[in-house]
Amino acid sequence: QGSGSQRLYSFKDLLVLKVVKRLLDTGVSLHNIRVAVEHLRRRGVADLARITLFSDGTTVYECTSPEEVVDLLQGGQGVFGIAVSGAMREISGTIHEFQAERADGLELEPQGGDELTQRRQARRTG
Known part of the structure; x- marks a missing residue:
C-alpha cells in the first residue's frame, strides 16, 4: 500500500499482463482488452491453462475446445467456424x-x- 511499497504479483497476474501485452501488439484497443481481461480474471489459473485466445484486431475470442469459441466482447456470445x-x-x-x-x-x-x-x-x- 502507498507509494514506494513493494508490490506482490501472483502467477495469474503475470499471465494476464503477458496476454494484455500480446493483445496490444496485435492492435486490439485498450477498452476491448479490459473487457476481455475482466472475463479472464473471473476464472481460476487451471481454467486459463486450457484457453486459447484469438483476435482479428477488433474483437477477442476464447476457445476452450474445437467445438466452443466465445466472443469475449459480446458478453460470451458463441460463434461458429467451418473447417x-x-x-x-x-x-x-x-x-x-x-x-x-x-x-x-x-x-x-x-x-x-x-x-x-x-x-x-x-x-x-x-
Missing part, C-alpha cells in the same frame, strides 16, 4: 462417384472413358 479442409475431403471423397456427362448434353462415347480421359490420351499419343 474448410473437412469439407474438401468430403467433396473429394464423393466426386469420383458422379456420373460422367458432357456439358453440351450429347452422349459420351462408350470407348475410352469420359471426355477428359480421351483428351489426356490424345495428348499422350498425339
Whole structure:
C-alpha cells in the first residue's frame, strides 16, 4: 500500500499482463482488452491453462475446445467456424462417384472413358 511499497504479483497476474501485452501488439484497443481481461480474471489459473485466445484486431475470442469459441466482447456470445479442409475431403471423397456427362448434353462415347480421359490420351499419343 502507498507509494514506494513493494508490490506482490501472483502467477495469474503475470499471465494476464503477458496476454494484455500480446493483445496490444496485435492492435486490439485498450477498452476491448479490459473487457476481455475482466472475463479472464473471473476464472481460476487451471481454467486459463486450457484457453486459447484469438483476435482479428477488433474483437477477442476464447476457445476452450474445437467445438466452443466465445466472443469475449459480446458478453460470451458463441460463434461458429467451418473447417474448410473437412469439407474438401468430403467433396473429394464423393466426386469420383458422379456420373460422367458432357456439358453440351450429347452422349459420351462408350470407348475410352469420359471426355477428359480421351483428351489426356490424345495428348499422350498425339
